[in-house]
Amino acid sequence: MQKLTSGILVVDKPEGITSAGVVALVKRRIHADKVGHCGTLDPFASGVLVCCINQATRISRFFLHGDKSYEAVLRLGVETDTQDVTGKIVSASPVTVTEDAIRSAFDTLVGPVRQQPPVYSALKHEGVPLYKLARSGRPMQKPARDIVIHRLSVLAVDLPDVHFGVTCSGGTYVRTLAADLGRMLGCGAHLRKLVRTASGPFTLAQAAALAEIASLDGPPAEMGRMIEMNEALAFIPKQTADPRTAEKVRHGMPLTESDIRRPEPDGGSDWLRVVDPDDRLIAILAVKKENSGYNYCCVFN
Template sequence: MSAPRRIKLNINGVLLLDKPYGISSNGALQKARWLYSAAKAGHTGVLDPLATGLLPVCFGEATKFSSYLLDADKGYRATVKFGAVTTTGDIEGEVVLQRPVAFDRAALEAAIAAHTGAISQVPPMYSALKHQGKALYEYAREGIEIERAARDVTIHRIELIEFSGDSAVIDVLCSKGTYIRTLAQDIGEMLGCGAHLTALRRTTTGGFRLEDAHTLEAIEALPATERGGLLLPVDVLVAHFPAATLAAGEAARFCHGQAVRAQENCETMLRFRVYHADTQEFLGLADATPQGQLQPVRVMAAQAAPK
């Protein structure tokens, strides 16, 4: 007899997940989705299997607003090994070049300073970037090198946490699209010895912190009825926008995609997170129009919006 079909639930919210080592972001997402029996889920930025740490998972209506985390700055703690270059830029690749390590802390700090601010990076071959519909890492595994254009990214801050001669631990705050493996390799090249990552942990993204994240094991250990208590509300993804409220009638029209007038005076061309004035439930995002109305941009589904 086949097992009964698992019922999928319409769950809306954000789970701060601490992704474990050795599993892909999608694998972690699917495990979290299974634990919550969620009908719909998505994550907010890929972490390599080597990398661990903060991976916000969006359930249900939260997926509509996940792009705001994809574009957010991110923080990492990276462990860098000097003196060896690998095929992948991390510990999982084959060593292709070894050179002596002959620099001091002052030289390392100077190299770090040189890689802070607006810089250009060439994306690594072992990445999920697509070329003609195929991920670059697939070409790399076939021994094919694809020419990649350099990309502009911003390294807001690099802090040297530990240094032991041939390895270092650094904290990095950077813009979206930054490859920490490439940053480590470039610093190693400037020091004349090469480098690769031995560990990488995402610590922040979009204002969220790793300290507030939950492991898959901890979630699974909870009774199913208590797991919802770990979810953050959908509007945490857009908390950086100013708020506006709508009376009941305007709220209903807004949820059907119509431009409406808010209870507050909303400045033209600003984006707002919109709430029902009576229930304080989140309705979606809107842009203010020259006519002083709020034009819906993203709206919570009817079943998720207040009645």
Template structure:
């Protein structure tokens, strides 16, 4: 039975749930979930959790993300990206200094109004369902964090001005819940010419990068050879690299107590730990305090 993490390089035109559905068939496993939705036009890192590893999705979904995004100035659309209906086109007279000054306003903690074309629910209806009917409702601003924001390629704050240039490539590192297309739209508003997102590629999520990502075609080829499980990363590898450095190994009696739900003593141990059996099997995440081990999430089969 497959258990672990597949870091998929999501292709353009697929939803994140499309990818999960495809992998369920390839791996013959119903328990498949992803950490961090990507829009159909976006490509790049989509961590997919399989089998018992799906228990880690709630942790991985909270992580920061990194993107390479195309910013197209002078165009405003109803979806805030180039897949939508063009609402307005404006002339662009922006130089590098003006662009970098605008980007500086979006560094750190900011308030962002979610787009109408999003999966956020209002009274049981997803916003994009209302938007497709021509409806717009008020959305409360949400706090998000932009950890890093800059222009790629040859562009620098001290580069020669190029007034009228409309297309730029941004690097964005941000918190969970950030809409990069809304960021592009808002940058355009600050510059006065409007803007939208023309492309999006996620380069990092849940601590995984494109260097570790595999294509759906590669997974299918491995599945055809009966080798797909070899592509799975162990779920404890995610926790090892993302804030759970402690490692605790239980003796057989303590392991039996943990598996049965009985209290487990942890004298002299304080903090959060990845818990293993003596044979090396990853059992759980636990918090140790006051001489006791409190299990936070189990990763073994009952």
């Protein structure tokens, strides 16, 4: 059987399956040695789930905390314990807000904000996921943390539902955003529907349907969906190593600026992508701040 090419496979996760379930199916159907995902998507949600295949699991760190974009539906007037449609109703109120009030509340939350992670989440306390503690009657509240809402726009108002789009920093809980909006509007709310349309540089347009993957029995090259690591990391500055230096890199030997030029100081990156003369990714280097050398992050064969 053809050896599986390492790379990124963007999956359009359907509703009703966990992110771990998607990873297990992908690994089984394409016969991969390793598969990991770059950011959990709740079972009730759908959309972009970025899967790293084989050697690409080593570069997942570069995508885990990237910005995310979503389209969602907010249901006003009903609060649930999980802040989404899967939870138990804890309060219900009449919805008498105006569209102007809704748009004003949305505008208020754009920019840097502090957000309290939900007690029903995959965050852990002493090694135990918070949702397991909450289900056992021992909810644990994590401290609020800083997030950034880059864009929060009302797409349509059809009370009690509000359709909206959001682009936010990694680690943002959109269902908590929905609950916060409900409290601001005085009627409570929960998240009824959530679709992730982008995760970092990856979009829904690149995604393969899970049914498409489930029909495979081997490497997904014929799908035309696998994204090469070099392409996926295009946002990291690139240096092409000559054959001598490429050999040094492949063996993890010390490197200096005489081997690899440092990126421009204003380039905004602490990382360097090294390719061989055939433009094949061979390493990711961390640029040392204190001197002219480099530390190895990943070396690829």
